[in-house]
Amino acid sequence: MNAPVKASFTKRPPCTVLRHENRPVGTYVHRPPLAGTLAPRPYLHPVRTLGGITVTDQPGVSLAVPDAYGSQRHLGWLLRDPDGFVEELAWGASERQLLLERRTVAVRTLSAGCWALDFTTALTNVTGQEVAVGGAGSGSGGGFFWSASRRPQPPRVFSAGGDGEAAVDGRPANWVALAAEDWTLVFAGATGDTRSAPWYVRTGDHPGVGSALAARRRPLTIAPADTVTRRIVTAVADGRLERGEAARIAGQLSDKGAAV
Template identity: 50%
Template sequence: MTEPRTAAADPAADEAVVLRCAGRTVARYEHRPRLAERESPRPYLHPVRTLGGTVVTELRPADHVHHLGVGMAVPDVSGTNFWGGRTFVRGRGPTELDNHGHQRHLAWLRRAEDGFTEELAWERDGVRLLTERRTVDARPLDGTCWALDFTTELVNARDEALSVGSPATNGRPGAGYGGFFWRPPIGPRPPEVFTADAEGEEAVHGSPAPWLAMASDAWTLVFVGADAATRHDPWFVRAAEYPGVGSALAWDRRLPLPPGGTVVRRVVTAVADGRLDRAAAARIAARLTGEETTA
C-alpha cells in the first residue's frame, strides 16, 4: 500500500494542488481552506477552467457564501451541517444553529499534476463522524474539452448508526441537495439545462438521468453518473436563481449508514469551451460512460 504523504515527509504537502491537463492549468484544489465555522469549512476546487481558460466555478458568491466551487457538501449527517449556512428545521424553516461540522484533510495517498487521492475526516467538535477517501483526476477528451473525475468513498467512523439527510427529508419539498455539488458563475442570463429527454430547470430538477448538461454561451458542463449507484441519485439543479448542479444522496428519504457502512459515488464532468447542443453533449456523455459506439 502506498504510504500517505504528510507535511512532515513532504514540505509541499500544505500547498494547494494545481491540476494540469493537456499542458494547461485547469483547476486548483484548496485542501486546507481558511473559512468561517458557519460555512462548514471543507476542501474545494476553484477556480476550475476550460482548456481555453474560462472560469467555470464560483467561490463564496453573495447569494450563498457557503457555495465553494466544486466539492462534497452534505447539509445533514445525523444533525451535523456539512453544507454551511442555515439548517432547515421541520416546522421552523431555515434556522441558524450551532451545528456546523468541517472536513479535515488527513493525508495524501497520491498526489500528481493530473490528480490526487486524499483521506479526510468529517468532524464536529473534535468527534469524527465520517472518514472519506476522495479521488480527483483530470484527463483530456479533445482539443476543447477535458473531464474532471470525482470519486468519494464515505465510511461511518462511529460505532453507532448514522444517516444522511437533506432539507427535503426534513420537510422542504424539492430541496434534496447534498453530495457532489458544482457552483458555476452567474452569467448575463441563466444557463440552459437539459438531459437526453428533458429540457429546462423544472423538467430536469429531481431527475435521475444518466447525464445532465448545463450550457452558457462561454462554456458547457456535462455531468455523468459514472456508476449505477450515482445514476440512481436524482440531480439537484438551479438555473434561474443561480447556477448549480448536484448529485443528491438523500433526495426524498434519509440514507442510512450503519457502523462501518460505506457510500461510494462517482461523477465525471466534461468541461467544454462554448455552448454544446444536446447531440454533442450526448456524444460526450456516451464517451465518459464507455457507451460510445463507432459506425
C-alpha cells in the same frame, strides 16, 4: 498517474494545481479559509476550460452535507500528481469523527477543446453505529455540487429526458448538461448508485448542478464500517454544446452509454 507518494502531515501547501497536458485547469484548496457556518470543506476553484474560461464560482466544486456535518478535515495525501490525487478526510460534527472519506480526483483527456474531471468519493462509517446522511429538513440531501460561474443570461440546463430546470431538478438521469454562451458542463453519473440519485440544478443568480447523496426528506443510512461510493465525471468544454454533442460526450464519461 505516477507511483503513490507517502501521506505528509508536515508539508501542506495551500493548494494543488491540476493540469491537462501541462495546462492548469483547476485549483484544489484542501485547507479552506471558510467560516464554520459554511460547512468548511475542500473545494476546486477556479476550474477552467482548455481555452482559459473560468467555469466555477465560490465555493467551486465540493462535497458537503451542511445540515448534518460541521466540517471536513484533510488528513493526508495517498497520491498527488499534476493530473490528480487521492486524499483522506475526516468528516465530523461537534469535534466527533463520523465518516472517513477517501476522495479520488483525476483529470481525463476527451477531445480537442474538452477535458473531464473525474470525482469519486468513498465514505466509510467509523462510529460503530448507524449514521444517517441528509433526510428531514434537508433541501437537497447534500452531496456533490458544482457552483458555476455567472453570465448575463442564465445557462440552459437539459438531460436526455428533459429541457429546463423544472424538467431536470430533483430527478435521476444518466447525464445532465449546463450550457452558457461560452462554456458547457456535462455531468455523468459513473456508477449505478450515482445514476439513480436525483440531480439538483439552479439556473438563476447562482447557477450550478449537484448529485445528491440522499433524496429530499429521505436519509441515506450507512451501517457501521460500511462504505458508500459515488462517482461523477464532468466534461468541461469551450463553447455552447447542443443536445446531440452533449449526449455523445456523456457516453465517454460513464460506464454506461448515454442516450439522446
